[in-house]
Amino acid sequence: MKLIRLFTAGNVDDGKSTLIGRLLIDSGAVSTDIIQGLTKANELGSEKSEIDLAFLTDGLKAERELGITIDVAYKYFSTHTNKFIIADTPGHWEYTRNMFTGASLCDVAIILVDVTIGITEQTKRHALIASILRVKQIVFAINKMDLIKYDEAVFEEMKTALLDLSYKVRIISPTVLPISALKGENVVHKSAVFSWFKGPSLFDYLENCPQEKELESTRMRFQVQYLIHANKSIGYAGRIDQGDFRVGQALLLLPKGQNLVIKEIIHNTQSVKLAESGSAVSLYFTNEPEIKRGDILTDLEKPPRIGNQFTADICWMSEANSDFQTNYIIQIGTRTLSAKLVCIHEKRLENRTISDNLMLNDIATVDMITDTEVVFDRFEDAKSTGSFILIDPVLFTTIAAGIII
Amino acid sequence: MSMDYLDILESEAIYMLRETAAQFKRPVLLFSGGKDSICLVHLCKKAFFPAKFPFPLMHIDTGHNFPEALEFRDALVKELEENLIVRMVEQTMVNKGIKDLDHKFPSRNAFQSFTLLEAIAEFNFDACIGGARRDEEKARAKERVFSLRDTTGKWNPTNQRPEVWNIVNGFLKEGENMRVFPLSNWTELDVWAYIQRENISLPSLYFAHERTCIKTSEGHLMNVNEFVKVSPLDEVITERVRYRTVGDMTCTAAVKSSASTVAQIIEELKISKISERGATRIDDRISETGMEDRKKEGYF
Structure with missing residues (x-):
């Protein structure tokens, strides 16, 4: 069975939560007591008599009262071939950081567009985030088609506009589908109202998605997470970020620059000859090297870069603006060190001029400098060594997420 | 070759357990004797093999636990040779002068938070690993894997730290505490599929057995025991039942079932139309936001 992670995005009231409610109910993933609970919950605030599908995912009291999604809700459903993890992300500009959180691990993005409103600033922002995060499969679902009588011409016009937007934010070959989440048209089942549409239903599209595989590359990456001391030897525990690791293989230890050979691989309490990308293992080496948490083991041919400066696309997630003085804590995978912002090149997509600081929800290209040398990759070469978060050095809140370019 | 979804979930959980061991000074694993925490223990064996766990286990015992769950707990801890801390809710109630609820099914669930927070202070734990999904x-669908509690033990659901990719921020200010949920992305069915694949033993309560129960007006089957007030008007029946969750005897209902093996339970769950907590927890149903309210007070 494959595991597929997807998120829904789009403007407020474009129908994200309703769409997920529809996917869950029509695919039979929701229990009857929960559907009854929705009817009960509705009596609290809303005067609507029919089940509000959005209440399936808007689980917090504040969300129900305000009728909006504040934070990501994770929902799960399975078919015979796939387990799906759905992140229902907020549409409000104020909660962009939560949208970024929900989107960060996903293989598939579903960006909803209200056909009666068209492309909004949030549509553009979400498309940009999906593009920056290198989400492999991006679907624009043109929703509320019932309100325009399932008109093909209107759909085609909007499709053209979305393909134009995709080109601008560097999304390659997105899929565009017409749906009505409220009526359930073309969500799980193909529908007669869209007889002119030759593509799949959203559900069929998802069923046929490939599971995320690590980038087709020969790069091998392993970040040391934890040291296991037992029987007078040390196991270096971590999850293989990418590449297949074999006993006898020569590796490079960074930042030290030492060559090592794998003596043993322990996977699930067993000694194995080969461990594939994604496995949580512990590695043992012949020459007892000095290795600590945060060190990186890589192949010899295409190692990461080492330096104290890099350029990144970042999403600013704090109410406090950025500055050029603060020594932020930077966490790259399992390493933490100190870093400063040194230059803001451009704010992506915003109609604002370059300024001296980043504000909440800004997405920008910046230069960063770290206090000591750090091992890193470009995000497109290796996700886990190419991504980072910034942490406030006093409050310890997570204030930005970045992608090294 | 491509990993199966259970391999991915397992690997993700082990990654989070190791991050917890690496990022915190005094973590603890909250162990209830239920299937989810038993899976966590199994994952710890893999995460830290061949070493012992780098943290103790702790059970917040309401005093209303099923004897089968307690026996299983003690046997498992003995077999693992790991350290188990037990703190009794009863002790907190004595200290604070709290009396059991005057209720037909007097749950102590609400008082568990007090005992948990006291134990965190007593041992200076900075991270508590739990099996919540x-x-x-x-x-819970909204909660992060690394979920921050403020200095009073409260969860602030409208201002959670962004949790981007698998980078988990475990930095704490004085007095703050982290809850860690490595099974966040597992469903009830995933847990059972994993139990089957890994051949994990469970308390007998999870499998079909004969039990004398009160059938409530809502149709819940409640175990007859010394804490429950049985009235002559109650419908007392003996049924073949099993438990989908194992919590307090006073608020966990049994479900009618003939499933006596893991494979049969999986088949049963696939066709079940009732959610896990909906079928078995009478405490969540008190109000629409029952769980959120309790978590804000410091509950698991």
């Missing part, structure tokens, strides 16, 4: 309940 996002599919259990709609407030």
Whole structure:
């Protein structure tokens, strides 16, 4: 069975939560007591008599009262071939950081567009985030088609506009589908109202998605997470970020620059000859090297870069603006060190001029400098060594997420 | 070759357990004797093999636990040779002068939070690993894997730290505490599939057996025991039942079932139309936001 992670995005009231409610109910993933609970919950605030599908995912009291999604809700459903993890992300500009959180691990993005409103600033922002995060499969679902009588011409016009937007934010070959989440048209089942549409239903599209595989590359990456001391030897525990690791293989230890050979691989309490990308293992080496948490083991041919400066696309997630003085804590995978912002090149997509600081929800290209040398990759070469978060050095809140370019 | 979804979930959980061991000074694993925490223990064996766990286990014992669950707990800890801390809710109630609820099914669930917070202070724990899953309940569906509690033990659901990719921020200010949920992305069915694949033993309560129960007006089957007030008007029946969750005897209902093996339970769950907590927890149903309210007070 494959595991597929997807998120829904789009403007407020474009129908994200309703769409997920529809996917869950029509695919039979929701229990009857929960559907009854929705009817009960509705009596609290809303005067609507029919089940509000959005209440399936808007689980917090504040969300129900305000009728909006504040934070990501994770929902799960399975078919015979796939387990799906759905992140229902907020549409409000104020909660962009939560949208970024929900989107960060996903293989598939579903960006909803209200056909009666068209492309909004949030549509553009979400498309940009999906593009920056290198989400492999991006679907624009043109929703509320019932309100325009399932008109093909209107759909085609909007499709053209979305393909134009995709080109601008560097999304390659997105899929565009017409749906009505409220009526359930073309969500799980193909529908007669869209007889002119030759593509799949959203559900069929998802069923046929490939599971995320690590980038087709020969790069091998392993970040040391934890040291296991037992029987007078040390196991270096971590999850293989990418590449297949074999006993006898020569590796490079960074930042030290030492060559090592794998003596043993322990996977699930067993000694194995080969461990594939994604496995949580512990590695043992012949020459007892000095290795600590945060060190990186890589192949010899295409190692990461080492330096104290890099350029990144970042999403600013704090109410406090950025500055050029603060020594932020930077966490790259399992390493933490100190870093400063040194230059803001451009704010992506915003109609604002370059300024001296980043504000909440800004997405920008910046230069960063770290206090000591750090091992890193470009995000497109290796996700886990190419991504980072910034942490406030006093409050310890997570204030930005970045992608090294 | 491509990993199966259970391999991915397992690997993700082990990654989070190791991050917890690496990022915190005094973590603890909250162990209830239920299937989810038993899976966590199994994952710890893999995460830290061949070493012992780098943290103790702790059970917040309501005093209303099923004897089968307690026996299983003690046998498992003995077999693992790991350290188990037990703190009794009863002791907190004595200290604070709290009396059991005057209720037909007097749950002590609400008081567990007090005992948990006292134990965290007593041992200076900075991270508590729990077996909660996002599919259990709609407030939990919103929670991060590394979920911060403020200095009073409260969860602030409208201002959570962004958790981007698998980078988990475990920095704490004085007095703050982290809850860690490595099984966040597992569903009830995933847990059972994993139990089957890994051949994990469970308390007998999870499998079909004969039991004398009160059938409540809502149709819940409640175990007859010394804490429950049985009235002559109650419908007392003996049924073949099993438990989908194992909590307090006073608020956990049994479900009618003939499933006596893991494979049969999986088949049963696939056709079940009732959610896990909906079928078995009478405490969540008190109000629409029952879980969120309790978590804000410091509950697991």
